[in-house]
Amino acid sequence: MTTRTAAQRREQARAEHLRRMALCPTLRMLDRMGDKWVGLVLRELASGPLRSGELSRALAGASQKMLTQTLRGLERDGLLSRSVTGSVPVRVEYRLTPLGRSLLPVIEAVTDWAERHVVELDRARKRYDRTIEARDAGDRGVVQ
Amino acid sequence: MTTRTAAQRREQARAEHLRRMALCPTLRMLDRMGDKWVGLVLRELASGPLRSGELSRALAGASQKMLTQTLRGLERDGLLSRSVTGSVPVRVEYRLTPLGRSLLPVIEAVTDWAERHVVELDRARKRYDRTIEARDAGDRGVVQ
DNA sequence: CAGCATCCAGTTGGATACTG
DNA sequence: CAGTATCCAACTGGATGCTG
Numbered sequence: 001m002t003t004r005t006a007a008q009r010r011e012q013a014r015a016e017h018l019r020r021m022a023l024c025p026t027l028r029m030l031d032r033m034g035d036k037w038v039g040l041v042l043r044e045l046a047s048g049p050l051r052s053g054e055l056s057r058a059l060a061g062a063s064q065k066m067l068t069q070t071l072r073g074l075e076r077d078g079l080l081s082r083s084v085t086g087s088v089p090v091r092v093e094y095r096l097t098p099l100g101r102s103l104l105p106v107i108e109a110v111t112d113w114a115e116r117h118v119v120e121l122d123r124a125r126k127r128y129d130r131t132i133e134a135r136d137a138g139d140r141g142v143v144q
Numbered sequence: 145m146t147t148r149t150a151a152q153r154r155e156q157a158r159a160e161h162l163r164r165m166a167l168c169p170t171l172r173m174l175d176r177m178g179d180k181w182v183g184l185v186l187r188e189l190a191s192g193p194l195r196s197g198e199l200s201r202a203l204a205g206a207s208q209k210m211l212t213q214t215l216r217g218l219e220r221d222g223l224l225s226r227s228v229t230g231s232v233p234v235r236v237e238y239r240l241t242p243l244g245r246s247l248l249p250v251i252e253a254v255t256d257w258a259e260r261h262v263v264e265l266d267r268a269r270k271r272y273d274r275t276i277e278a279r280d281a282g283d284r285g286v287v288q
Numbered sequence: 289c290a291g292c293a294t295c296c297a298g299t300t301g302g303a304t305a306c307t308g
Numbered sequence: 309c310a311g312t313a314t315c316c317a318a319c320t321g322g323a324t325g326c327t328g
């Protein structure tokens with residue numbers, strides 16, 4: 001007689017798996033880079049340091065809160081540095097650290113792939129959606 | 145006299161920006177790859193086709209719903225294909241398409257970077273957290 | 289075996305208002 | 309100018325139960 005039910009074993013495997021995942025460097029980075037504004041912030045800072053205001057103008061779509069949150073996250077990971085100079089008015093500048101700059105080629109790899117294949121992606125998507133639609137219509141005996 | 149207020153102009157810039165973003169191939173891909181299970185699914189399928197059950201055992205941490213959702217998303221983008229053979233019991237197999245395989249080097253670029261720099265990331269994070277803690281303690285005149 | 293539907297908690301992200 | 313605090317809507321992801 002086993003001391004644990006199948007459900008318990010599954011549960012444990014699941015917990016274990018999740019713990020592993022949280023530690024996996026690759027998944028951590030994919031997660032970070034998937035954050036809505038990270039890609040854009042890195043792209044902006046790639047060409048040089050920027051002040052807070054310049055960033056928020058460049059990323060007109062981001063709310064002030066999200067911008068700060070994103071910047072803090074990247075700073076925490078050591079990808080960019082934040083330096084304050086003067087006071088009244090305060091002047092804050094963000095710049096990529098060497099670590100942050102070392103990430104740029106990776107982003108570029110994504111960009112290259114994406115731009116080369118965006119047409120295929122769109123085509124696949126349309127094809128898939130048409131197929132689904134057709135199937136659903138067929139299910140109901142509809143001709144449309 | 146302008147016909148729009150500053151708020152309206154900001155609002156418009158924001159809308160424009162968001163529309164652009166949704167179309168940017170790079171951001172689309174970063175978003176996709178940031179999906180919780182996409183990285184793992186691609187990693188599993190990199191070494192060859194797998195059946196549904198095999199995948200869910202390999203990704204013990206994922207709920208059945210998320211697994212399906214992830215697979216459908218990737219299929220929609222044309223990154224993997226789903227083939228059904230037999231019936232009672234049904235046998236479903238997932239495999240990367242050529243397009244999907246072409247993405248592997250990109251994932252690998254992320255993996256390489258992440259594994260090379262994970263130590264630095266952790267160090268930066270600890271340093272940052274310590275700094276914040278110290279500052280907060282100082283603010284309250286606490287010695288801890 | 290593979291997958292869909294439903295319901296629900298937790299998280300993410302945005303609007304607004306305020307501070308040094 | 310730069311940033312914090314709060315409140316809230318929308319989305320993400322998970323648990324459960326059911327179908328061909």
